[in-house]
Amino acid sequence: MKSYPIKFTPILKERLWGGTKLRDVLGKKIDNDITGESWELSAVPGDVSVVANGQYRGKSLQELIDTYRAALLGKNVSERFGSEFPILIKFIDAKQDLSIQLHPNDELARKRHNSFGKTEMWYIMQADEGSELIVGFNKNVSKEVYSSHLEKNTLTDILNYEKVTEGDTFFINTGKVHAIGAGVLLAEIQQTSDVTYRIYDFNRKDKNGNTRELHTELALDAIDYEKKDDFKVTYTKEKNVSNTMVECPYFTTHYMDVEGHLEHDIAGRDSFSIYMCVEGEAEIATGGITENVKKGETVLIPAAAEMVHLISDKAKLLEVYIG
Missing domain, CATH: 2.60.120.10 (Jelly Rolls)
Known part of the structure; x- marks a missing residue:
């Protein structure tokens, strides 16, 4: 395999909550005002990245894996994941609050969706003043307490809010309730999975007047109901090292x-x-x-x-x- 820095054509996703920062701040070629995600590197079926430069221009990421698996992925990675690319790389622009959601672990995702779970991390690239994330609960709750708040439309009363600024980094375990707040532009690194359990969407309606599907029952056995302070990442910023x-x-x-x-x-x-x-x-x-x-x-x-x-x-x- 020819080793060189391989670029891919971004896969752009219009979202109900999307905005213009992917175009205005990151320079993506976008002609609408509601693009929420740029999938930079993806092997998700139906959304497989295509090489934009060099010798492999025009070939898909999956074609490269199928042809050069160990040389591209690494021997250890290919032994663990076969011909599947194990992570998904995105930039996300939230003009509005995203839905409150969580992701199942590997076991549940495999059983229910024949998919990986979705562990992820966020790096805040830019945040408007006062912007927040939702990460976890603000106290320990039970399934019954959670369900009661969901029914009463008071779920936000038991959620943990975190104000954010550039450089803040968060690690989101499977099962952790979370949401990206309005005004946040971030880089996301995650397992290759598009399995999301949406539990609350602020009663919003799309352009056709429809509310989005919620996954209330599926989420009940996937949620981590314990209050944990394990999400904020601290790291050094020494120059010219990893x-x-x-x-x-x-x-x-x-x-x-x-x-x-x-x-x-x-x-x-x-x-x-x-x-x-x-x-x-x-x-x-x-x-x-x-x-x-x-x-x-x-x-x-x-x-x-x-x-x-x-x-x-x-x-x-x-x-x-x-x-």
Whole structure:
């Protein structure tokens, strides 16, 4: 396999709650005012990313996996996940509050939907003043207490609200009730899964006057009802090193503040590497090929690569791989 920084064409998603920041802040080519998500790297059936540059231009991510599995994914990753790409990378713009939701764990998702569960993390790229997230409950509750609040339309009374600013990072376990609030632009890294249990949607209606489906019964056995303070990620921001943010069975994410020229050895990783540019711009080179990435762009480095060169006057990157 030819190892080079592979870019993909973003898969843009109109959402009831979407806005214009993916276009206005991240420079995505969008002609509407309600785009909520840019899927940067996806192998979700029906939404598989297509290469936008270089030797493999026009080929889908799944085609690359099927042809070059171990060289692209890494031997360990391919043994764990077969020919499935294990993570989904997105940028999300919430002009309005997203629905309050949660995701089932692997066991439930496999049993009910033949899917992975959905563990995820969020990195806040920009937030309007006063913007918030919902993450978990503000006290321990029981299934009965939760159901009573849901029935009385007072669910928000028992939820935990977190004010956010640029750089804040959150790790969302399966089962944790959560929602992205209005005014937040973020990078999301998650397991490859589109299984979501929506439990409350503020009684909103779409352009056709319909409310969105809720998953009240499915959610009851999937929710973690315990109040936990395990979601806010603390991390260092040392320049020109990989600062660990999240390490979990599904992905590892590092924060990289690049200034100058960094030679980054990834030979022993046995995994593909992903770089999401969340501020500034940088040149990323491997295999003798250089690609420029700017804020809002993402590249994939095949597992066969041994060294990555990162060059920038000033850039902030999220580095993602399977540990």
